[in-house]
Amino acid sequence: MFKKNVLNISFLLVLLSVFLFVPAEKVKAQNQIVALEIDINDILSNSQFIGLTNLGLDSEGRGPVLVSGYIQNLTNEVVTDLYIEVKVFAGKIGEIVNVTSRPGFPFSLQPTQSVYINNNTLSEDGVQGISDKVKFDGGLTTEGDEFIESLDGSTTLPADIYSIEIIVFQNTNENGRVDLASISAEIGGAVPVSESVDFFLRTPGDVTDANVEITNPYPQFSWEGEQGIEYRLLVVKNSATDSPESLLESARSSAPPKEGGSLLQFENLDIRVTGESFQYPSSGAIPLEPGQTYFWQLSTSIQSGINIEERTSEIWSFKLSEPETTDDSIVITEETKKALINLVGNGTFENLVSSGFTIQSFQIDGVTYSGAQATIILAELLRKIEAGDIVLGGGN
Template sequence: MHNKNRIKNLFITILVALCCLPRYSTAQTVVTFAEGDIFEYATYYIGNFNIQTGESDVQMFRYKLSSEYGYENDVFVKLWFRISMISPALGIDADKTLIILETDPFQLRADLWIDSRDLSNATNTIYDVNGNAVNISSPPPIEIIEAGEFEQMLAAILTTGKLADGEYTFRVIVTSSDSEMGTFGNPHLVEKTFIVRTPSALSLESPGSSALADSSENEIFTTYPVFNWSSQACTGCDYYLRIAEFKSSFHSTLDEAIEDETTYPFNQSEGWKLVEGGVSTFQYPASGVYPLEMGRLYVWQVKVSRPTTSGNEDIISEIYLFKIAVLGREAESFGETQELGPLLQSLKQALGDGQFTALFGSNGDLEGYNPTGRFTLNGETVDETSATEIITQIINGNIPNIDVQVEE
């Protein structure tokens, strides 16, 4: 009888362990970064954040914290933020920690948007998506760069006011627990690495040059020129272009001409026109602008707008001058009496004068050819502008191999 009671009690104990304990273990907390990003800037100005405390007045990151298991049970989280760098210019050839910050635990009652500006030694109150107040505070940094290395970095910073050139990695981790004093686990990580470089000059390539003395050296043979320039690679940068006529009776310098009435943009209130797609090439359009005319001089200039921690920063190129030749003699050389359109002008630039004349000139296989405006690319109908853009990419070497078929 005694043994039966012991077996009965043991059975009850096992039943409680199997049935009751899992109820309490289901109070899991897994918090993730549901949405958001770490933001990249072309230039980081030291005045916008404090290397020694980690405080910043610009967004380094912004994410929405979300609990995968909802908020019926208590959810507490901590954020961990690290900035590290590699900078050969400073003699730092391996990944080196600049600063590590970690917040005190705080409770989530709903999804919460949080960004880097919320991390400071003071307590900040922000609000979740349901309007609940959330108090966030950060103790002093867990780790900062060593004093000697910081002094070297500071010297470089004081010279330019910017972070030194190098490779910077931003890492954010969120951990969670079901109690404020519990063990925080289930880490979720986001990380990005950016290259910070001192901006290089914005260089114009063609058409033209900065020389005003002999415009014949800058002569081109199309009223639909392709403008090319080069610049340091830059995420988030935008290019702007402006073109104006140089009138020798009114303008004594290239600056006077470019600041006068523009042919592009057509709307004089714009000043500059955005180059779509962030590319460093642009073909003068056939519509929506003042047409360029043969025998006239034109100037052009490019501006790049770079995102920095102090707002957008503009770098403006020098000014180039070019002249559009009278095309009558050249047109007659291959049996044409009208000016070439933008598509044929692009083809001529891609093929070169000799091959173009051999194909389209007198007795050439394509003598008298004139585009109909009907084009297909990989079986899909495209307009003349799209076809011209493809030829421009070939000219710039962006399409190394292409198979062209012409149907009669």
């Protein structure tokens, strides 16, 4: 648990600098005595969510250069009695951090001196490049302490709009406190900052034990997710020896066909999709087979600090139904019965009927007839037989 006290300034500023995404024009210099500028590494600015354990830092806040910048004396005279104040705000909570140079420990800048700083050059007792000993007071505010405790051990910050303000001020007996330069910025507005990237499957199918059947061999896959995120959609066929999890994991370990990979033996579809739906294609995928069960899952890769993290959805399943068999048997009317008896003989006809056979189709001159059309043709044959237009050889 964090206590409200003087934290290691290097780690604190790095932890809080993850909220920054600010171009140089954000710098405000009230009287052009001191300039202040901060730059943020792409590791932070490109992150889709903020995970403090993914920044490559040790317990002292050292590691990759995540935040850097400079403080510069713009005059030709020594500027003395300088202090630094850092404030951090969470939109839903208020001020969560306040760190200020300790009274009695100011620093000075020589004429036109520029001091480069980054998260690895700060310490509790000073700033590299400044000869004066600088100490800091402050840390988490009461609200900040409650905020950290509310994370309950999580190292991922909740979705919110975070802002930071850094001020360089001069404090003299003569004039009191005078702010010389400040910089402020926020993240969480236009840039998506969230504790997780969630997506939920909608169709087809349901969770793996729901036994849902579908009839369309080209189903529409749909889900609920965040706008602008690219998803990888995988569809695999059920296996008697492998679990759905292992099948999908194996499929994910190889590249999609459009990226130089190939579909595995049990894999039907592997494609990247931007949006929230995808129609199963008639080409570029293995056709779904009637009677087979399939599993599908979405995944997406997101930038988290220096790492790429993969998020996956639930696994859903569906079974493609067998096509319904339609009874196209020829309807046996009195006319068709007479025609068939004339064609095959009464004994043969009775034997076939008593054995449970039905007539599905017949062929004349290479043309196959079935269903209602066959009934019409048989009736026509009977009329021609009775009219003597067709003479059958052999006996009945």
